[in-house]
Amino acid sequence: MQAFSCVNREEISTMQRKWCPNLNHRRSNAPVRYCPNCGEVVSANIIVKKCSEEEHAESRRRRNAYCTDCGAQLIK
Ligand SMILES: [Zn+2]
Numbered sequence: 001m002q003a004f005s006c007v008n009r010e011e012i013s014t015m016q017r018k019w020c021p022n023l024n025h026r027r028s029n030a031p032v033r034y035c036p037n038c039g040e041v042v043s044a045n046i047i048v049k050k051c052s053e054e055e056h057a058e059s060r061r062r063r064n065a066y067c068t069d070c071g072a073q074l075i076k
């Protein structure tokens with residue numbers, strides 16, 4: 001029983017590290033390269049875009065923590 005719960009805890013911590021509420025992670029063909037919530041690559045086949053400051057400001061207004069086009073951190 002003890003050994004079992006130990007293995008279980010390990011699995012849970014792995015899941016928590018990777019868990020992100022953003023739906024893009026669950027899509028097979030996400031429309032964005034980076035997750036706006038955690039900044040992880042969700043769709044590696046989408047080309048990295050060179051963004052302007054205005055685009056990042058607009059992204060910030062939509063409360064994205066990360067840019068979905070270049071992965072830059074917008075909110076610190
Ligand atoms: Zn994410």
Ligand SMILES: [Zn+2]
Nearest residue numbers: 051067069070
């Ligand atoms: Zn960007």
